[in-house]
Amino acid sequence: MAETHARTRIQKKNRIAILDAALDVFSQFGFRGSTLDQIAKAAGLSKPNLLYYFPSKEAIHVELLSCLMDTWLDPLRDLDPTGDPREEILAYVRRKLEMSRVMPRESRLFANEILQGAPRMMDAIKGDLKELTDEKATVIAGWMDAGEIARSNPYHLLFSIWSLTQHYADFDVQVRAVLGDEGGDPFPTAEHYLETLFSKLLTV
Amino acid sequence: MAETHARTRIQKKNRIAILDAALDVFSQFGFRGSTLDQIAKAAGLSKPNLLYYFPSKEAIHVELLSCLMDTWLDPLRDLDPTGDPREEILAYVRRKLEMSRVMPRESRLFANEILQGAPRMMDAIKGDLKELTDEKATVIAGWMDAGEIARSNPYHLLFSIWSLTQHYADFDVQVRAVLGDEGGDPFPTAEHYLETLFSKLLTV
DNA sequence: GCATAGTTTGACCATTTGGTCAGGATCACG
DNA sequence: CGTGATCCTGACCAAATGGTCAAACTATGC
Numbered sequence: 001m002a003e004t005h006a007r008t009r010i011q012k013k014n015r016i017a018i019l020d021a022a023l024d025v026f027s028q029f030g031f032r033g034s035t036l037d038q039i040a041k042a043a044g045l046s047k048p049n050l051l052y053y054f055p056s057k058e059a060i061h062v063e064l065l066s067c068l069m070d071t072w073l074d075p076l077r078d079l080d081p082t083g084d085p086r087e088e089i090l091a092y093v094r095r096k097l098e099m100s101r102v103m104p105r106e107s108r109l110f111a112n113e114i115l116q117g118a119p120r121m122m123d124a125i126k127g128d129l130k131e132l133t134d135e136k137a138t139v140i141a142g143w144m145d146a147g148e149i150a151r152s153n154p155y156h157l158l159f160s161i162w163s164l165t166q167h168y169a170d171f172d173v174q175v176r177a178v179l180g181d182e183g184g185d186p187f188p189t190a191e192h193y194l195e196t197l198f199s200k201l202l203t204v
Numbered sequence: 205m206a207e208t209h210a211r212t213r214i215q216k217k218n219r220i221a222i223l224d225a226a227l228d229v230f231s232q233f234g235f236r237g238s239t240l241d242q243i244a245k246a247a248g249l250s251k252p253n254l255l256y257y258f259p260s261k262e263a264i265h266v267e268l269l270s271c272l273m274d275t276w277l278d279p280l281r282d283l284d285p286t287g288d289p290r291e292e293i294l295a296y297v298r299r300k301l302e303m304s305r306v307m308p309r310e311s312r313l314f315a316n317e318i319l320q321g322a323p324r325m326m327d328a329i330k331g332d333l334k335e336l337t338d339e340k341a342t343v344i345a346g347w348m349d350a351g352e353i354a355r356s357n358p359y360h361l362l363f364s365i366w367s368l369t370q371h372y373a374d375f376d377v378q379v380r381a382v383l384g385d386e387g388g389d390p391f392p393t394a395e396h397y398l399e400t401l402f403s404k405l406l407t408v
Numbered sequence: 409g410c411a412t413a414g415t416t417t418g419a420c421c422a423t424t425t426g427g428t429c430a431g432g433a434t435c436a437c438g
Numbered sequence: 439c440g441t442g443a444t445c446c447t448g449a450c451c452a453a454a455t456g457g458t459c460a461a462a463c464t465a466t467g468c
Contacts, residue, residue, distance in 0.1 A: 010435085010445070028320055032237030036426060048428080049446055057426065108319055114378050115312055115319075116232055125381045133382050150404075155383060156397035160368055163375070167367035174318050177329045178337050179359060193360035200354075200405055212414070214465085240456060253416055255457065 015053055017043045019067075022060045027108040030116060031061050062120060065113060068106055069124045075099060076158075079136050085143035086202050093161055093198050094191065100169035101187045107169035133158060149202040157201075164194055219257050221247045223271075226264045231312040234320060235265050266324060269317060272310055273328045279303060280362075283340050289347040290406050297365055297402050298395065304373035305391045311373035337362060353406040361405075368398055 021042035025034040036057055040047045054060045075095035079088055100107055113121050137154040144151045168175060168190050175186050225247035229238045240261055244251045258264045279299035283292055304311050317325050341358040348355045372379060372394050379390050 008435090008444070014445090030234045030237050030316075030319075033234050033320075034236075035424080037424085046447060047426085048448085051427065052445070055427095111315070111319060111374070112234075114375050115234075115315060116237075118377050118381075122377075122381065125378055129378075130382050130384070152400060153393060153397050156394060159371060159375075159379060159382075159394075160397075160401065163367045163371035164364055167363060170315070171318050171363075171367070173322050173326075174329055174333075175363060177322075177326065178334050178363075180334070189357060190360060190363075193357050193364075196356060197364065197405060201401060212465090214415070218415090239454080241454085250417060251456085252418085252458080256415070259457095261456065 011053070014043075014045065014049075018045065018050060018053055018060065019064060023064060023105050023109060026061060026064065027105040027112065030112040031058075031120075032116075064109060065120055066124075068110060069121070069128060071103075071106065072110060073128065073132055076132055076136055079139065081139045081142075085140075085148040086199075089140070089149070089157075089161075089202060090195065090198055093165065093194055096161060096165035097168065097187070097191055097194060100165050100167075104169035104172060107166050111166065111170045147204060150204045152201070161198075164197075215257070218247075218249065218253075222249065222254060222257055222264065223268060227268060227309050227313060230265060230268065231309040231316065234316040235262075235324075236320075268313060269324055270328075272314060273325070273332060275307075275310065276314060277332065277336055280336055280340055283343065285343045285346075289344075289352040290403075293344070293353070293361075293365075293406060294399065294402055297369065297398055300365060300369035301372065301391070301395055301398060304369050304371075308373035308376060311370050315370065315374045351408060354408045356405075365402075368401075 018039065021044075022034075022039045024042050025038045028034075029038075034057075036047050036050060039057075039060070040050045043050065050060075054063070075092055078095065079092050113119075118125055133155070137158060140149075140154040140157060143149050144154070168186060176183065179186055222243065226238075226243045228246055229242045232238075233242075238261075240251050240254055243261075243264070244254045247254065254264075258267070279296055282299065283296050317323075322329055337359070341362060344353075344358040344361060347353050348358070372390060380387065383390055
């Protein structure tokens with residue numbers, strides 16, 4: 001969860017409880033669809049007590065989003081320009097899918113924010129996200145130029161990794177409904193499928 | 205837009221105006237994040253007048269969703285079991301991407317509904333959607349068995365088509381932000397990328 | 409042009425919502 | 439133990455929200 005600078009032990013505990021509860025609620029209903037009462041109830045606190053720790057509903061949302069962007073970019077940051085191109089990209093896919101599995105709420109929070117036009121994240125997207133994407137797209141383009149992986153559009157390659165991996169978090173209920181109850185956990189199958197897909201895609 | 209049984213001309217016109225406005229609002233803010241005032245203003249009507257045409261906020265949402273599911277499945281319905289396997293699937297991808305381009309609001313409405321756990325669509329998903337998906341997955345599996353396209357998991361193949369194409373509607377603002385202002389319309393490039401991707405993927 | 413069916417609205421209502429505040433409870437620490 | 443800082447709460451508020459209703463307005467067909 002989001003670590004937060006806090007003086008006392010109680011503050012630390014409650015701030016985390018609030019952010020965790022808010023993540024539950026915001027990720028499901030979006031900012032405008034969520035209420036302080038919902039968050040307070042989920043956190044096991046009273047509404048005025050919530051507002052003792054955060055000045056406003058918006059402040060909670062902003063805090064969540066700013067913590068999120070860093071976490072979100074970590075897997076891509078770890079893409080090593082000096083590593084084996086094919087293995088680097090496949091490892092990135094694996095890290096992203098693992099993220100969808102372990103942090104589906106964060107994925108949905110992000111999806112909600114983008115769906116609503118990214119009113120509170122546009123700066124981070126046009127800033128950090130774009131910057132890192134440009135950097136790594138250049139690395140990937142280099143690998144393509146060197147003939148180490150098949151040529152394609154590096155940006156759309158990254159988009160396809162984002163879309164395919166996040167789909168299993170954001171559209172989880174659809175995936176499970178289609179696969180049926182006896183389908184079991186979709187993630188192992190998804191990992192194998194994506195491994196095969198990108199493996200084939202990258203082959204020259 | 206959604207066609208709707210209506211006696212008078214005025215009724216027809218206003219119901220359509222309302223549904224169109226509601227699509228704008230719901231697709232951006234989700235059900236709970238949208239207000240009747242917003243919808244009324246967008247439709248150019250007063251709030252009581254809205255409620256003359258629809259009994260409640262929920263009724264508008266339900267109407268939109270039930271019209272949507274049919275439209276949504278059309279491209280997959282058109283997948284012809286007797287056609288050329290590779291060309292059929294590529295054509296399906298093209299139809300889905302075209303849908304994201306022409307009906308991004310509908311795509312976002314759907315995404316919002318799924319993100320919130322599909323409270324009003326679960327029946328349709330476990331019913332029509334699952335049924336059609338099962339049917340077409342069987343067709344695709346047949347093609348794989350016959351060695352006409354590369355073997356993989358037919359369900360995850362369909363998921364990947366949904367995810368990749370809908371991404372360009374649902375995450376539009378992210379895509380455009382990353383590609384930058386001089387990037388132009390992302391859709392032509394996306395079409396070419398997806399064509400290449402699936403072409404390669406399907407090759408035995 | 410008139411009666412009727414169909415359409416629109418301002419005023420209103422109960423509930424929910426984000427947020428405040430004064431005071432009480434509890435903790436940390438000398 | 440006591441005292442100051444921290445934590446918590448019930449009561450409250452103004453605004454927004456989904457929805458109602460009687461009355462006024464307008465289109466339509468005769």
